[in-house]
Amino acid sequence: MTGSPARPSHADDLDGTLAEALRLLARGAADRRSPFHTPGIATIGRDGRPKLRTVVLRAFDPAGPALRFHTDSRSAKIAELEAAPSIAVHGYDPGAKIQIRIEGRASVHGDDAVAEAAWNASQRMSRACYAVAPGPGTAMESADAFELPATDEEIASGRIHFRAVVVAIERLEWLWLAHGGHRRAEFAFGPDGSASGRWLVP
Numbered sequence: 564m565t566g567s568p569a570r571p572s573h574a575d576d577l578d579g580t581l582a583e584a585l586r587l588l589a590r591g592a593a594d595r596r597s598p599f600h601t602p603g604i605a606t607i608g609r610d611g612r613p614k615l616r617t618v619v620l621r622a623f624d625p626a627g628p629a630l631r632f633h634t635d636s637r638s639a640k641i642a643e644l645e646a647a648p649s650i651a652v653h654g655y656d657p658g659a660k661i662q663i664r665i666e667g668r669a670s671v672h673g674d675d676a677v678a679e680a681a682w683n684a685s686q687r688m689s690r691a692c693y694a695v696a697p698g699p700g701t702a703m704e705s706a707d708a709f710e711l712p713a714t715d716e717e718i719a720s721g722r723i724h725f726r727a728v729v730v731a732i733e734r735l736e737w738l739w740l741a742h743g744g745h746r747r748a749e750f751a752f753g754p755d756g757s758a759s760g761r762w763l764v765p
């Protein structure tokens with residue numbers, strides 16, 4: 564067979580493009596093989612510089628739209644988000660050649676029903692990270708001068724450090740690289756989740 568594969572139905576359809584972006588993010592949360600399972604998240608550093616790191620996408624709610632990731636209260640990103648809740652999220656699927664960029668506002672949950680449900684749904688292995696001592700990012704004299712929890716009780720003691728971060732998505736930008744013509748679109752979301760979109764020059 565020769566020629567390019569047929570262009571998907573969302574190629575020139577704004578609503579279809581948004582639906583495809585939301586579908587890919589939902590899959591990112593559900594499927595650890597999806598490239599969107601491990602997005603980059605950027606915060607504003609206390610020194611004013613951008614800070615960027617990988618996290619696991621734990622949940623995605625297309626109605627918000629909103630996404631959730633988990634982290635340690637002692638990590639730099641929590642202090643950064645408490646000072647400035649603006650956050651950016653980035654993912655790229657090299658197979659589909661689709662980049663998704665998100666801007667939003669983060670809310671940090673530690674001692675409420677959101678955090679409790681997220682902690683209860685976490686695996687033992689994931690929970691264990693939150694009991695590491697001293698806290699993540701602490702300078703050490705040697706490479707292994709930190710302690711991980713060994714018992715269930717020690718793992719449970721990490722609960723106080725566990726934070727679920729929910730990102731309310733305010734803006735989403737789509738970029739699809741395709742032989743027949745790239746496509747770029749941006750969507751803005753109101754507080755009620757309503758979307759307005761427009762095409763941008765790729």
Ligand SMILES: Cc1cc2nc3c(=O)[nH]c(=O)nc-3n(C[C@H](O)[C@H](O)[C@H](O)COP(=O)(O)O)c2cc1C
Nearest residue numbers: 601616617618619632633634635638639640641700
């Ligand atoms: C594949 C991968 C997944 C990660 N997932 C998380 C995560 O879900 N939460 C988290 O806090 N850090 C995660 N990390 C570690 C962060 O990238 C980062 O190194 C750490 O959170 C410290 O960041 P900070 O000092 O800027 O807060 C992950 C790293 C990798 C490579």
